[in-house]
Amino acid sequence: MSCWLVFPGQGAQKPGMLHGLADEPLVRESIAEASAVLGEDVMQLDSAAALASTRAVQLCLLVAGVACARLLLQQAPAPAYVAGLSIGAYPAAVVAGALSFADALKLVSLRAELMQQAWPHGYGMTALIGLEPARVEALLAQVHSAATPVYLANINADNQVVIAGSDAAMADVVDRARSAGVVVGKRLAVSVPSHCPLLESAARLLAAAFEQVNVRAPQLGYLSSSRARPLYSGESIRDELAFNMCRIVDWRATLQGAYERGVRLQIELPPGQVLTGLARRVFSQGTTLCFEGTRLDTLVSLMQREGLRHL
Incomplete structure (x- = not known):
């Protein structure tokens, strides 16, 4: 111990x-x-x-x-x-x-x-609680593009992840996650898209x-x-x-x-x-x-x- x-x-x-x-x-x-x-x-x-x-x-x-x-x-x-x-x-x-x-x-x-x-403006991080990482990654694939970049950033628990990217892309992912049954989508007090490319x-x-x-x-x-x-x-x-x-x-x-x-x-x-x-x-x-x-x-x-x- x-x-x-x-x-x-x-x-x-x-x-x-x-x-x-x-x-x-x-x-x-x-x-x-x-x-x-x-x-x-x-x-x-x-x-x-x-x-x-x-x-x-x-x-x-x-x-x-x-x-x-x-x-x-x-x-x-x-x-x-x-x-x-x-x-x-x-x-x-x-x-x-x-x-x-x-x-x-x-x-x-x-x-x-x-x-x-x-990335001084328009980017950040959002926590998603209620979906496992694999399902979140599937949602990210639907939204991510050169104009709307968004990535998996943190795996905190079996049903809690954090995504990072542009404000518009994260908002789109949150909307899709809520339709898929996510309990919480919360923007974090982070003004940069950490833990991603x-x-x-x-x-x-x-x-x-x-x-x-x-x-x-x-x-x-x-x-x-x-x-x-x-x-x-x-x-x-x-x-x-x-x-x-x-x-x-x-x-x-x-x-x-x-x-x-x-x-x-x-x-x-x-x-x-x-x-x-x-x-x-x-x-x-x-x-x-x-x-x-x-x-x-x-x-x-x-x-x-x-x-x-x-x-």
Whole structure:
């Protein structure tokens, strides 16, 4: 039995997310470090107005994840694995020791700018709940064209996927999905078409920047959410981080892979509880908790217990 830490992706952000973090020295130090590296006050990035920017969202998710993981691991034993959905892969890589926090901040700032510049208007992502991936792919084939691009982006659960593409194409898919019996079609708070070929050119530019950065072999188990398997080398993690913006996220398979490797305790780092909800069916014989809303000493105790079982 073991534990893993998971980090959410874009769409989990909320106004005030940095201001709501615990007032602890490690958290304050992480925020100060981020501000120094970026040359700006990161506490100004979590207002409702600022979070309209992809860059602000992604940086806030990175800072919140790293700061809270540092606070948790100051007292708790190291988890067996870490993983992150989309931008969440970056704080996961920092916590695993594969990437420095300073390098992650610079790369995420660039990543977000490249993504926003690639498709500044008229594109995004939509969640579909109620249809299995194969049926959604059939609907996408009916709608996709050069003028109305739309792709499968995330497989979150057996009946929950996310699509990415143009506004018109996504609206068409949602209409068809509702006719096919989909329960929910919800536009996400993401202004770019992530995890599809529309971002391949941006990913290649980011990969060029990654060539100047030292990415190391992880000190913890690092699960790729696009490949749904562990990555062991700095080079494989470099590729994962640079190109995950244009690759499908298979979180369903990543969850299953963690469970099959003996993980029975999942802790979701801030913000929110999206990944906790997705894990409950897979972790029916385990425990899934959010950092937010759970006492720190409770999380530490549970991680210590799972750590002893793992020995």
